[in-house]
Amino acid sequence: MxxxxxxxxxxxxxxxxxxxxxxxxxxxxxxxxxxxxxxxxxxxxxxxxxxxxxxxxxxxxxxxxxxxxxxxxxxxxxxxxxxxxxAVKIFITLKGWLNENGYEGDWLKILHSFIGYLVDMMPAIAEHEECDVANAYLTLIHSLTIEAEDTFTEEYYAELEEKASSNLRNLREKCGIDGETAKENGKGC
Incomplete structure (x- = not known):
């Protein structure tokens, strides 16, 4: 097969x-x-x-x-x-599928366990993709870190959000994209 x-x-x-x-x-x-x-x-x-x-x-x-x-x-x-x-697309697909099918608790376990991997991928996305595509992916990952930070009490998730926010700001600065991160704008997921 x-x-x-x-x-x-x-x-x-x-x-x-x-x-x-x-x-x-x-x-x-x-x-x-x-x-x-x-x-x-x-x-x-x-x-x-x-x-x-x-x-x-x-x-x-x-x-x-x-x-x-x-x-x-x-x-x-x-x-x-x-x-x-x-990986990013499957992560989001999984979020939708789990939440739509009544497995919200399982979604939180996935977010808790795997969001750090996506944050680690942000620099590679910024390096390999055109600015608009990279901005879309990094914005999405950043919004997921905000969700994790708002959901989990461990300091690790606040650090992930800071790292994701920094990656997103660096990309936007490099690409000349105006806009604040969702957290700076006062908006989360």
């Missing part, structure tokens, strides 16, 4: 996944993924319907977490920039 083709069948909404090396990706959900790919259906909504028909609705969230972890490991271990934009 071609894992990249299978992942793309579930997440065609994230075309950047085509650039990711999935040769080391391992998941206990192979059989379900293979069945879904053979079904000819495509997209996350169709995948959710497919697994719900088979009584495994929570598998969607577990699969998204599995892919997110793989992308973060590839970035952290090998410095593969190709994993960065898909």
């Amino acid at each position: 071609d894992i990249k083709k299978t992942v793309m069948a579930v997440l065609p909404e994230i075309p950047e996944l085509e650039e990711v090396d999935f040769s080391k990706y391992s998941t206990p959900y192979w059989s379900v993924l293979a069945e879904f790919e053979r079904s000819g259906r495509r997209g996350l909504v169709e995948f959710q319907r497919f697994v719900e028909e088979n009584g495994e609705g929570t598998l969607v969230g577990r699969l998204l977490i599995s892919i997110l972890q793989y992308l973060l490991i590839r970035y952290r271990r090998y410095g593969e920039y190709s994993t960065v934009k898909p």
Whole structure:
């Protein structure tokens, strides 16, 4: 089975996944993924319907977490920039899916555990992307750090917000983009 083709069948909404090396990706959900790919259906909504028909609705969230972890490991271990934009997109997709399906507590666990990885990716995004794209990604990550800082009491999250805010200000200064960060403007998520 071609894992990249299978992942793309579930997440065609994230075309950047085509650039990711999935040769080391391992998941206990192979059989379900293979069945879904053979079904000819495509997209996350169709995948959710497919697994719900088979009584495994929570598998969607577990699969998204599995892919997110793989992308973060590839970035952290090998410095593969190709994993960065898909990781951010899967993070946001996961936030939406968990909150829409009544797993708000699980979203908070994901935010608590993984927001630091996204903040670490900010300089690479600023370096590799055009100003408008970099600004969009960095603004999004910064807003997530505000959510984390507002939600969790540990000092670590205030430090992450400061780091994200600094990265965003540096990018905007470099690119000549006017605007304050959400926190400076008094607006959070």
